[in-house]
Structures are given as C-alpha cells and as structure tokens.
Amino acid sequence: MTELDEDYTIGRVNLRDLPKVSLHDHLDGGLRPQTIIELADEAGVDVPESDAAALGDWFLTQCNAGNLVDYLTTFDLTTSVMQTADALERIAREFVLDLSADGVVYGEVRWAPEQHLARGLSLDQAVEAVQSGLEAGVTEVERQGRSMRVGQLVTAMRHADRGLEVAELAVRHRDRGVVGFDIAGAEAGFPPSRHRLAFDYLAQNHLPVTVHAGEADGLLSIESALFDGRALRLGHGVRLAEDVTIERADADSTYVTLGELAEWVKDREIALELSPSSNLQTGAIAAWGSELADHPFDLFYQLGFRVTVNVDNRTQSGTTLTRELSLLADAFTYDLADLETFQLNAASAAFLPLEEREDLADVISQGFEDAESYGA
Template sequence: MTGQPLDAGTIAELPKVLLHDHLDGGVRPSTLLELSDAQGLVLPADDAEGLASWFVTSAAAGSLEAYLATFDRTLAVMQSADALRRIAREAVEDLAADGVVYAEQRYAPELHVSGGLEPQQVVDAVTEGVEEGVAAAAGAGRRIRVAQVLTAMRTGGNAADVARLALENRLRGVLGFDLAGAEAGHPPSRHAAAFRTLRYASFPVTVHAGEAAGAGSVAEALHIAGAIRIGHGVHVIDDVVLGEPTEDDPWGVEKARFGDIAHWVRDQQVPLEVCPTSNVHTGATPSIAQHPVTPLLRLGFAVTVNTDNRLMSGTSLTQELAALVEHAGWTRDDLRDVTLTAAWNGFIHHDERAELVEDVIIPGFTERSNGRHRA
C-alpha cells in the first residue's frame, strides 16, 4: 500500500533517478586494485573488501577536506583513456543494476590530464565508456539514460576552459556544468567569465554550495553563478527557524519562519541535490535521522536524493533511500516524490523528462505498490 515504509529489496526494484554522482568517487574497489597494481601504485589494502572499508573510514573523518583527500587514490589510476572508458562503463553498469533509470555522471576533465591526455580526449573516453555501459545494461534487460556534467574546481583557474569544453560537447552527451571543491574562500565570482559564457549559451549549471558553508553560499551559486540546481544545499536550512516540535510535527515545520534566501529557494523550487550519507561523513550533519533533508522535504523544498561518491561513502542510491526510510521515517510517497522531482529537473530536455516520468517512473512505482515487479 502506498505511503508505507519499505525494505531495501523493494526499494532496489523501484525506478530511481540520480543527479549527483562523481565518476572518480564511484570506482569499483576491484578495478582500483587492478589498475593500481598495473601501475605499481601501493594501496592501503590488498583486497577489494578491505579497500572499500578503508575508503569509508577515511572519508568519514568529519570534514569536507578530509573527505576530498581520499580522491588522490582514484584519480591516480584515471589518467589514461582505457582506464576512463572502463571506469565509466562500470559506473553505468553498477547504476543500472541498482535500478537507476536516469543518471548524471560528473567529472572534472582537468583532473585527468597528468598522463598526457587532452581535455577533449578525457571527454571522448568517458563518452565511449558511458555508451558501452548503456549498451551492456540494455543487454542485461536494464534501461538507463546517462548524461555527463563537466566539473570545474573552485580552487582552480580553468573554469572558462571547462565551460567551452562543455559547450563543444553539448550534442555528444555533455548536458551540464558544475563547480565543485572547497567552498570557503573560493566564491563563484572568481569564475565569472565561465558563468557568463554558459548563461549566454543557455547551458545548464549546477554548483556545489551549502555543503560546507552556509545559506549565503547557496545565494552566491544562484545569483552570481546562475545555477539552476544546487549540489547539496543542505545549509539552506540555516535560513529557516523551525518551530517547537510536537508529537504530530516532530520537526516543527508548521510554524517555521523563513529568511529571504530560504524563501527564494523554496519559492523558485530550486532543486537541491542532497547526498545524505556523504553529508554525515563530511560533518555537515550528525546522522541520517537528524539530516535536514527531512524537514526540507516536509517544508516543500524541491528535494532530490543522491549518492555523491559511492566508493567513499560505501553507498548506492538504494542504500540512501533505505536509510531515510529506516532512520527518518520516509514512506513510499516520499520516495516517489523525490524521484519525480529529480526526473523533472534532469538536464535532459522537457519532452525527454516527460517520457521518463510517464513511461518509466510512474508505472514503476505503481506496479511495485500493487505487488508486481517491473519488467
């Protein structure tokens, strides 16, 4: 029956939409071991299970900086076309196996050129891998559509080049631009030329903001960078004063008072790409049960649920949703709502979104609620 709690097995069968997943944060441990061994690189564990555990333990140090430091291990093996193609293919296969029907894979081309690749060659390799992964998923009876989002780093100086690269590949599967990295001291205004280029080209932008900094960072992403989605965005809750909790209203949302930024984000229904487990690991929130994603959803913000980095957080989209069901009391209706919000705010065109919603997501949730499995 709709509205009832779900188990992980049922959630795994539901159609899911993933808007925020980093390619270099989703490498299979077994692949990382194999590629590292071939390059003579030493890892902190010599088996896949131990390596997976090391990543989760290291990433859960309680700060964004410590979390980001673990990427040195994956980026080290992602400097050749063959490795990028393989990792992209496997990422798509893994997402499809998890029931994801639409995904956006993001990566920073500038982080994959130390082995001699040109940025366009990086995009070419990832594109080939994505296409191979989609074909492999189809062969296994799984439908998935995957778009690419090119990321520029807040701390770097290549945003304008990444913007041009994204535009040059907008007909080859690159559908968005992202700004990521340490928020503090690195405002989007440093990359104004890139955002101006993208705005004039009518190209979608998402910005990591409100992850390790407050609601003001979200405002900068919206009004300076021109973002139409916010990566994470959980600290927009800092601009909301919740009411006294009651038995019927445990978060105090009924008497919540909004600041100007929170009003704007909710009024404009700016999609928030929330990554619950990652936020716990980086110290943005103490637990899934206390995660602001739940009051944000109850307050009517445009919430989506995402994985961020599946390797570092030891997670999948099924696990993220199951954790919210188990620890925050989410229902099937909640899962359906955030999935629909994600589908309607993907960077594919509107008619493609409508087809995804009408032909895949609504039927998938309806069939599962009636006790039948999707085909």
Template sequence: MTDDNGRGGSAAAGAGRAALPDTDRIRRAPKVLLHDHLDGGLRPGTVVDIARETGYSGLPESDPERLGAWFREAADSGSLERYLETFAHTCAVLQTRDALVRVAAECAEDLAADGVVYAEVRYAPEQHLQGGLSLEQVVEAVNEGFREGERRAYAAGRRIRVGALLTAMRHAARSLEIAELANRYRDLGVVGFDIAGAEAGFPPTRHLDAFEYLKRENNHFTIHAGEAFGLPSIWQALQWCGADRLGHGVRIIDDIHVAEDGTVKLGRLAAYVRDKRIPLELCPTSNLQTGAAASYAEHPIGLLRRLYFRATVNTDNRLMSGTSMTREFEELVRTFHYTLDDMQWFTVNAMKSAFIPFDERLAMINEVIKPGYAGLKSEWLFR
C-alpha cells in the same frame, strides 16, 4: 502524489509500518540520480587492478575488500577537506584512456543494477591529464564508457541513460576552459557543467566568466554550494552566478527557523529557493561524513521534504560513502518511514530537474517512473 508543490505528497503521515518498502522493492524502484562523482564511485577491485597495470604504488591497501573499508573510514572524518583527500588515489588510477572507459562503463552498469534509470555523473577533466591525455580525449573516453555501460545494462535486461557533467575545480583557474569544453560536447553526451572542491576560501564568484559564458550559450550548470559553507555560498551561487541547481544545498536549513511549538518560518533566501523550485541535490550519507548533519534523523531532508522544497536524493561518492541509491532510500525509509509515494516524489523531483530536454524528461516520468512505481504499489494489493 505526482508533483513537488505540496499537492498529494504523503510524507508517510499516518502510513503504517507494513506499507514501508523493503530493500528488494527499493532496489527495483526506478530511481534518478543527479549528483554522483565518477572518481568517487570506482569499484575497489578496479582501483587495485588499474594501479597494478599502471604501476601506481600509492594505495594504502592492495586487497579490494580492505581498500574499500579504508576509503570509507578515511572519508568518515567529519571534515570536507579530509574527505576530499581520498580522491588523490582514485584520480591517480584514472590517467589513461582505457581506465576512463572501464570505470565509466562500470559506473553505468552499477547504477543500472541499483535501479537507476537516469543519472548525471560528474567529473573534472582537468584531473585526468597526467598520463598525457588532452581534455577532449578525456571527455571522449568517458562518453565511450558510459555508452558501453548502457549497452551492457540493456543486455542484462536493465535500462539506464547517463549524461555527463563536466566539473571545474574551484581552487584552479580553468573554469572557463572547461565550460567551453562542456559546450562543445553538448548533445554529444555532456549535459551540463559544475564547479566542485573545497568551498571555504573559494567562492563561486571566482568563476563568473564561466557562468556568464554558459548563460550566453543557454547551457545548464549546477554549483556545489551550501555543503561545507553556509548561506553566503548558496546566495552567491544563485544570485551572482545564476545556478540552475544547488549541489548539496543542505545548509539552506540555516535560513529556516523551527519554533518550540513547531511553527516554521522561512528566511528570505530559503523562501526564494522554495518558491523558485530550485533543485537541491541532497546527499544524506555524504553529508553525515563531512559534518553537514549529525545523523539521518537530524538531516535537513526530513524538514525540507515536509516543506515541499524541490529536494532530490543522491549518492555523491559511492565508494567513499559505501553507498548506493538503494542504501540512501533505505536509510530514509527507516528514519522517516517514507513510503513508495515518497520515493516517487523524490524521483519525479529529480527527473524534472535533469539537464535534458523537457519532452525527454516528461517521457521518462510518464513512461518509466510512474509505471514502475505503480507496479510496485500494486504488489501490496496482492500479497
């Protein structure tokens, strides 16, 4: 079990419950995260601290524990639009250099403590200008925070590498400007570009100039598509815009038909996504909150894994979803009886799909991920 084309993947078929990893092993397993929003992963206590320091009075709760619960409950609405409203508060406290450095450093620390060895964390620089920062100052503050968080993690005996994805808001008109910013800070901590925000009414084709620019510059980009809106969003992201990955992409399930006898037939778009090995940045818990799936058992990730799509597991917004990579995998292990082999399969998929050079991805797979899982599997032999 090493690749994503169907050779050797276990899908836990025939695996007994005794072989299922427990929470401790899931946490210690090396994990790769491709879809995580900086403004969706703040510590509740940090939100309270910065609000007090900056004079922001709009928080619905001043106690960190109650505030964390409020974010989760407000996000658990079944509506992407309502889910996105919660970001008004996190963005409000991320308008100074110090706040951005602190939150980025804590993000890297928290991910490392959760066993994440490589992460791509995205944020929209245009949403952090109300305090007078320039776009460049925002990027440099976040990069500084990520490097500080990596150093703190290393000092604590953990390793993590964090790359930034610069996001443009799909309802705004600054995507080319943000794409150019991402290109200027390429190789300086920024690894790619993204567009995000409400899908309905704001198709990715509104930002073709940004995507054409990035393609001319041989740069990487992912597009939020196939989360709240269906197959047309995915088709446009791929065929008109040329996305390297699909942010979510969960609605590709709409192009897969499962007959009563279990026979599976892929539509032309689903077959294209699978055949071209286009990575899907799946976020199970977030998808439940926004109504893309009714339960973990009904989440398309189970079928997509069985069909060997290039599926990856992600957190999306750790604060709003009250989640972590450990929790995401816990739910999948509980629901689909996934083993460490399955976890490694998802993790290798993600590392293959990262926006860093091939040799660096290969080194992470061969020197960190595979040895990490081998060590965890060997523990079963000596229990």
C-alpha cells in the same frame, strides 16, 4: 556480501527494483575497489590495501573524518588511476553497470576532466574517453534487457583557474554526451564568483548549471551559486537550513519562518541535491546533529522544497541510491509514495528537454505502480 547483495524493502517491495534518477554522482567517487587495485598495479600506484573488501573499508574509515577537506583527500587515490583513455573508458562503463544494478534509469555523471591530464590526455580526449565508456555501458545494459540513459556533468575545480576553459569544453561536447556544468572541490574560501566568466559563458550558450554550495560553507556560498552561477540546482545545499527559523510557541505549536534566500529557492523549485550519508561524513549537518535523523532533509521535504536523494560518492560512502532511500525511510518513516516523490523531483530537475523529463516521470510512476502491484 557486497552492498549490492543487500535487500532493502518496504513491505514486500525491494527498493532496488524501483526506477531511480541519480543527479549527484561523482565518477571518481564511484570506482569499484577491485578496479582501483588492478589499475593501480598497471600504473605503478601504491594502494593502502591489496584486497578489494579491505580497500572499501579503508575508504569508509578515511571519509568519516567529519569534514570535507579530509574527505576529499581520498580522491588522490582514485584520480591517480584515471589518467589514461583506457582507464577512463573502463571506469565509466562499470559506473553505468553499477547504476543500472541500483535501479537507476537516468543518471548524470559528474567529473572534472582537468584532473585527468597527468599522462598526456587533452581535455577533449578525456571527455571522449568517458563518453565512450558510458555508451559501452548503456549498450551492455540494453543487451541485458534493461533501459537507461546517462549524461556527463563536466566539472571545473573551484580552487583552480580553468573555469572558463572547462565551460568552453562542456559547450563543445553538449551534443556528444554533456548535459550540464558544475564546480566542485573545497568550498570554503572558493566562492562561485571566482568563476563568473565561466558562468556568463554558459548562460550565453544556454547550458544548464548545478553548483556545489551549502555543503562546507553557508548562505553566502549558496547566494553566489544562484547569483554568479545562475544555478538551476544546488549540489547538496543542506546548509540552506541556516535560513530556516523554527520557533516553538508551546508544546503543541511550532512556527517556521523562511529567510529570503530559502524562500527564493523554495518558490522557484530549485532542486536540492541532498546526499544523506555523505552529508554526515563531511560534517555538513553538524549544526543540527550527528545522526541521520538530525538531517534537515525531512524539514526541507515537509516545507515543500524540491528535495532529491543522491549518493555523492558510492565508494567513499560505501553506499547506493537504494541504500540511501532505505536509510531515509527508516529515519523518517517514509513510505513508497514519499520515495516516488523524491524520484519525480529528480526527474523534474534533470538536465533534459521538457518532453523528455515528462517521459522520465512517466517511467518513474509506472515503475512504482508496477512494483506496488507486484508486492501487494
């Protein structure tokens, strides 16, 4: 049985049927294991397992190291089979089909074109190949009677020196599938300020930005994402909880104080792209515990932050957005109204024009209403 065969329910409502928005979902973290095996054979790449189920288990084992650096090593395998236009098109098409099967109606797919040039592709050719695959996937979804929309988040690797070049790439393709920009990779030691010229260029060209920050580094990284990166969303942002002080006066009274940074993020409704399973795997929540119930997600939610739920990397975490919602519902006794709030938060934070975000919110609300009526 695969993860997509699992049933996750609240009452009589199957969570997979609920409309969802996916904001933090890496293309090179969402390959089907069978696809990796087939593409690796074509490219002459060695794989640790020749059976799809065993390869899926291998990813989970490798990614449970408890730190981001070891977690990222698994991408050496996935990116190695993503070096041709045909491979990128196939992977992007399957990615869309998997999103749709998960109930996603709007998804932003992030990936770093600079990591896919080993076999002669240019940056522009790589972006065009992925866009072709995404469009083919959407067409196939529509043939199946469903509707969805996807956009590319073009990403620069934070440890490299191609930030401005990749920012210019993103702007060139803004009317051909690209909706925003990101930086990713090892966070500690590579602050967003390293790519200040890229962020200046993006601001001048009015392309929205999300930045990985507050996953493997702390408050200074988040500050740099907001100041240097002008980030409208925080990729993970989980360590913003370090700027939240909780004091228990007695058994019945608890006082919570937000630092200036946390207050800024909350007041300006800067979305947190939280990824529960991934945050456990990388040790991002180690300061608060090692179980999902220790995740600051509920703290942020109760304090009024704009929290969103994401998978980060479907293959590395062996997960789906449906599963992440179910895990949170079990850990914090959330109901369908809570899950709808998370999707509306994501719709509001999507890199779409205002009117289209409002339409997306209507799709979410109607979908939840229909599901609840059907399950009543």
